[in-house]
Structures are given as structure tokens and as C-alpha cells.
Amino acid sequence: MAMDASASWSVESHILARVYDAQEANNYYFLKANISAGTDLDAPMPLPRPGDPEEEPPIPANEFASGNEVATFFQTMSAL
Template sequence: MRDYSDELEADLLEFFGIDLLDLWRGCLTLRRLHVLISSLLTKQGSGALVRAVDESAMWSHESHLLARISDALEAANWLFIRANSADDTDRDPPQPMWRPGAEPVESEPMKPEMASPSELASWFGAMNAL
């Protein structure tokens, strides 16, 4: 409560119409404040307190799912272009979409290893043996 008092006060007023000063005025008990804070922490993506405590909560669950779908579509498109492209230019795989609370990845993009013709032949040979 000490670290996020401004956010807590704003959310109590916005969601419940309760002033945090009511705690010192005797109109609000510690138990009720605990219940209200617990309720605020479940309102993902909508409250100042949640965003202050967990930066990744800026996005709703649906927004995180949409980001994963977007990453999967970009990866699928990259794989399709790579598999059906006539030129041998190495295109880097797509980087995942930024998400709140996650540090951007500054690493070198992963280069996929292609199988040699002999490895492919042995793999298909093993598949035919089944």
C-alpha cells in the first residue's frame, strides 16, 4: 500500500467510489480495504494499481493471445516463403511482437539449419521402412 498509494487511491475512487481517506476517518475497515484491493488486482488491464504492480497486465488476456497469433502467422508466412522461394537469400526469421513487461530480445536471430541431402534420404528411407 505504501509503494502504490496513488494508484490504489485512484482505483478505489474510480471503481468503487470510495476515498482512501475513509480508512483514517473510520468509515472503511482494513478488512474491507483488503477485499477491495484483492478485487482490484483481478481486474486485468483496467486499473492503475494492476499496471503498477505488473507491467504485463497492461494488456488483457485476449491481447496477449492476439500477439501470440500474430507471431505464429508471421512465422508461418516466413516458413512458407522460405520453403517456396527460388532464391537462396537468407531472410531472418520474424521477431516476436513486443509485450508489456517483457524485455526486448537483443540477441542475434536464430539461423535454421537445413538438412543435408543424405540426411533427408536416410529420413525418407526410414519412413518407407515403417
């Protein structure tokens, strides 16, 4: 994937991102070891790097009303 110069990181930025990821992992494992067993933690997401493809959020499935719900809605609206 081709990137322009403004999208690239310096060596220091890459090192800082790696330190950030390591610290997040450290916090995650510390909390995982020291909280109650019933609590579930999500693993930390790594800091996005230049050139990495962006993850698109999942599109929720459309939820339609049932026939009874539509009929009840129109009966309520006509009663106003």
C-alpha cells in the same frame, strides 16, 4: 519487474499477440520453402510483450579517417 496497470495487457491482447506471432512464423516458413535457395530471410521477431526488457540497438564502432585521408582532405580544402 513492477508494472503499472496501463502497461499490462488483457487476455484477448495476449491471445492476439500469440496469433500474430504464429502468422508471422507461418509466413516465414512458407516463403522459406518457396523461394530460391540463394535468398536468405531473417526470422520474424515476436511482438514485444509488456514487462519484456527492451532490446537496445547495438552501438556502431567509431570509424576514424586515416592520416592519408585527413591530409588529402586538408590539401583539397586549402586548394579551394
